[in-house]
Amino acid sequence: MKPTLQTVADVVGVSRSTVSNAYSRPDQLSPELRQKILDAARELGYAGPNATARSLRRGRAGAIGVLFTTTLSYAFIDPYAVRFLRGLSEAAERHDTGLLLIPLSHDDDETAAAKVREAVVDGFCVYCVPDWHHSQTVMKSIGRPAVTTAFRPDAYDFSVGIDDRTASRQAAAHLLRLGHRRLAVLAAYDDVDGARLGPIPAPDIDKIEDFEMRQRLRGIRDAVVDADLDWSTVTVVNTVTNSRAAGHAAAAHVLDTSPRPTAVLGCTDLVALGTIDALRDRGLRPGLDVSVTGFDDIPEAQTVGLSTVRQPAIDKGVIAGELLLDPPDDPGDRHVLLPTEFIVRTTTGPAERS
């Protein structure tokens, strides 16, 4: 029989409340009594209040659930994701809260729903989950607060994001200004129908279900249209997976078509880095023979000299956490738009040279 608060109370000859206070509110009883209780507890093998029971009574789980549809590996292999989580965990830590990872990869609706419903958490952070995902319906019905990592006042209680569309428009405009006219785009998303690697018909980008990817592609299109270039001349390829290797493969495909594009826009830094790998394979020099841009500004981008859109990943995490754990009074503050900046480094150059 495992010892409980009651056990200790009986042994010491005090009430449960007093034992409880000994643990949770030391100032509510004399140090001597407290010590006596703690000693007795130790002797009985009582390890302190049961966490679950305390959660129930207090109405606080002490954790926030992080929902994502990628596998655990993918979630953490992306340096951008890691930085975001770092920010999130910083905020969580400040509020004595843990992070419960809830991977929803390859789950059917039932399973996903169960995972969300059975999560002992005070709120959710929707990290990488499309709107249509069944988990979202369930999550919303649970009535716990949820924050998502894109600017989505339309669909979530709280949200923090950047203006993906404008940011990627800037990247594209930069290349167009340099005179590039043969552009290729590498997107990375995984839709409900199982998007495949390969060219995406130009008009289809509006149907992409991944909010961020859709916006980034639209931004590129905006710039292309601004520059009086025909959007259908732009090759858009989906790498499906957001990884350097997937970017490498997709870029290989794109670079071997003729005429070769003079610039490749990566929708994430990882696929842009993969593109640079593919260039190197072919003896092509980034920024001279072919220009490359990325998105995120992960640490490796700096090492490589990748021209890219910088977004504040850690801040995004911190803010997501704070929104959830210390909600602002003013409803107007519940959705945060963070600034981005296009960083010109060495992987972009004039088109003449290409």
Place this chain on the structure above:
Amino acid sequence: MKPTLQTVADVVGVSRSTVSNAYSRPDQLSPELRQKILDAARELGYAGPNATARSLRRGRAGAIGVLFTTTLSYAFIDPYAVRFLRGLSEAAERHDTGLLLIPLSHDDDETAAAKVREAVVDGFCVYCVPDWHHSQTVMKSIGRPAVTTAFRPDAYDFSVGIDDRTASRQAAAHLLRLGHRRLAVLAAYDDVDGARLGPIPAPDIDKIEDFEMRQRLRGIRDAVVDADLDWSTVTVVNTVTNSRAAGHAAAAHVLDTSPRPTAVLGCTDLVALGTIDALRDRGLRPGLDVSVTGFDDIPEAQTVGLSTVRQPAIDKGVIAGELLLDPPDDPGDRHVLLPTEFIVRTTTGPAERS
């Protein structure tokens, strides 16, 4: 007022048990009644049983706590850690269990203890926590099962690990067989006293509190002694942080001493890769001018051609999870020793050339 099981029961005119069954044991009531209950619940905005209450009643939290003393970033920036966690999450998923991250970095004893005590979990996975850490005392007193990621029948209920000592001995023996006599070792550990970057006096390695690092260094010493080399001629430097950058810095220090070592043993792949970065800075060729070995065999090691000790990271995670969630009946199976293999690639070569 949030709706509860009772609310729904009252509205439908049945008892709480029946509503509970509607959710948790559909076979216990007629489909019609179940549907009626579910409909009423939806209408009332009742989202299904409260997870915490259910946990309390069932005596199952549905999560395992992952304890580590590094920061969240470091925990996930190491590809080895990511692979381990991938395995762990695979096992967890099989048992409908989540992963609660519990970072114990820069916490005082009180805080660490509180985090452990308040974690709503069914068991703990001690990922990167030294024996002396206060959290361990608390954890053990809680009475929930714990698994650690080293072969430690002496100190934990369950454990899974490799023979670090023998494995690193093999790496060192390989170099010695190639004729290397001026060796440097890069360790990466963070002791209670705050180990600093810099040379470690030779006899001190037995005092290192990080179990794995201690064993790896001992293994190297074993090989050195076997080869009739004086252990005190070997320079051991601690990078403190296990990262490529820290390895880079420490290696720079080591490579700029004269006479320069002809071989550098990295105690992890990350610091070994950092060493290769440092070699490149100096125009030195790995495997020709200076030999380098690593430990872990992370994916990047293969790309770079690093000679290293391969250990089954994912399997380690899977087994850790299974030990916790589906404990073997036979006590003899509670501690698992996994095989390792020394992989010779291109970063090691004969000493003559150095």
Place this chain on the structure above:
DNA sequence: TTGAAAGCGATACCAA
């Protein structure tokens, strides 16, 4: 197939 009653283990309020 359904319901009544007894907890799971703790906390919080209020009274002493």
Place this chain on the structure above:
DNA sequence: TTGGTATCGCTTTCAA
């Protein structure tokens, strides 16, 4: 400062 009591929301025998 300490104790009594109600309650957090659900599951689970057991009986009807």
